[in-house]
Amino acid sequence: MSGTEDGSGSRVPGWIPVPRTPGDEAPADDGLARLRRGDQAAFAELVRRLHPTMVRVAGGYVSSRAVAEEVAQDTWVAVIEQLDRFEGRSSLKTWIFRILTNQAKTRGVRERRTTPFSSLVTDREAEPAFPPDTFFDESHRWSGHWAQPVPAWELPEDHLLSDELGHVIQRAVDTLPPAQRLVVALRDGQDLSAGEVCAMLELSEANQRVLLHRGRAKVRAAVSEYVERLGAKV
Amino acid sequence: MIPDEVQCREVVNVLTDYLDGALPAEQRAALEQHLLTCEGCTNYVDQMRTSIGLTGRLQEEDVPQAVMDKVLQMFQDRLPS
Structure with a gap:
């Protein structure tokens, strides 16, 4: 995966830039610095917080829970690979979910499942x-x-x-x-x-x-x- | 929405906007005026806040140990420790 920060390769159709407001900034202590240092406990905590919802969200785009689980795990691979390239323009969590939805849509297409959210x-x-x-x-x-x-x-x-x-x-x-x-x-x-x-x-x-x-x-x-x-x- | 004419159904319909702080000031004031005298709507708003808070706890579900071990191993393999 390469290209944009959200791992989509190109900006997704219909993507609307999220307006920046003071409260919308990535939190200073997003755990990012710890993750970049290779802190396993910080990574485990992030996985615990996000993984169940990631599987739930991926499940909306793919055919089975097993595939949704694979998509969530593939997302973690992409997160680990791209962590150093993440620029902090959104919160870490938002970035991860963007990667997830892009991966889930791609997987849905591969499964010949219709994927637009509509x-x-x-x-x-x-x-x-x-x-x-x-x-x-x-x-x-x-x-x-x-x-x-x-x-x-x-x-x-x-x-x-x-x-x-x-x-x-x-x-x-x-x-x-x-x-x-x-x-x-x-x-x-x-x-x-x-x-x-x-x-x-x-x-x-x-x-x-x-x-x-x-x-x-x-x-x-x-x-x-x-x-x-x-x-x-x- | 006019305070005296606010119906409970309307409160329910605009509650998502109200909780998001996205309701225009006039409608927000009318809704809050209605809440002062309507026990059913007050309870409904409280329940919705509780329910949303409880949904936020979904993130505390357990991740299967095999999955956790696998992603932690990937993390360890790919990043300098």
């Missing part, structure tokens, strides 16, 4: 985020307001940190329609900005927002169900 947007993406009876309809005097109560979640701290709830979230994200899954995994799972995700996935701001909105609503609904089950158990 092709990931299936009919399931358009499913409404809420059941139709969530809000009062137009015939009601409280039209557009909650028809069902939204009780506060009573979650003790230890439940918030429990593995069980972690698995609920993981399952909820993994069962989202592909485009929603990618956006939620990158925005909320990795705390990337809207601009970064739009550039990476070649998405408009408006589409990104709709996918995130629907995906988040489903993840929240999964947590809500878990909280209700928990309440019923007590």
